[in-house]
Amino acid sequence: MPKRRKYDEAPPCAIVATLNLINGRWKGVVLYYLLTKGTMRFNELQRHLPGCTPRLLVKQLRELEEDAFITRTVYAVVPPKVEYALTDEGRTIGPILLQLNEWGAGWLERRGLRQKTARAA
Amino acid sequence: MPKRRKYDEAPPCAIVATLNLINGRWKGVVLYYLLTKGTMRFNELQRHLPGCTPRLLVKQLRELEEDAFITRTVYAVVPPKVEYALTDEGRTIGPILLQLNEWGAGWLERRGLRQKTARAA
């Protein structure tokens, strides 16, 4: 049994399935960054996610990799260098991520919780 | 302290904020049903969510209500009758829900996990 995430019991419901895929404290944003800023290294990614511990970041990245959304490329150099990039599959949710961002920005504004720019974090 | 959901510490990050709003085992589908099938009663809703206990359904509905996505209308009759409907605010995520559904359907298919129709559950 190769590790189950809580909702791998996902019924054949498209919406539930999709949401489960991007469930996780930072998955959505990670994908968004890789989408809008391109390939990134581990630390680079982490710097963009204030409050995200390496432990958690690793876990979410591994899950995204499992789900074929991103690739993980290790370079045999010192100091170590690992790059994360979107796959073609990962790129297919791009439009949704952009919409989530846009809608969320509007929502935050309606709530009076201004954010200065349209940045994702 | 009026009850906190785990991620109410949501940073002013639009994507994270949005995902947190529809996080929850059934929230997405509930919204989808209310969007595509219109106003629904409690039991009606539950019948569409196999495996969802009333306890959980109530909770998620209350949260959606708190977030102004849906309204809860109680009719003073016996037996009780309560109707849930999307608000205008709730309707604004409609496009995203539809896209989530569509993308998810494609994903499930690519995964070989056929679903017969385009139904959401």
Place this chain on the structure above:
DNA sequence: CTGAATCCTTGACGATACTG
């Protein structure tokens, strides 16, 4: 019919420290 009450499990996530 629409929940509320109670009790319980679990896994998502956090803090801190350490390493090749």
Place this chain on the structure above:
DNA sequence: CAGTATCGTCAAGGATTCAG
């Protein structure tokens, strides 16, 4: 730099029963 290891917390969700 890119993680592991270890320990701990806590809220999400499950099961069951009861009630207006």
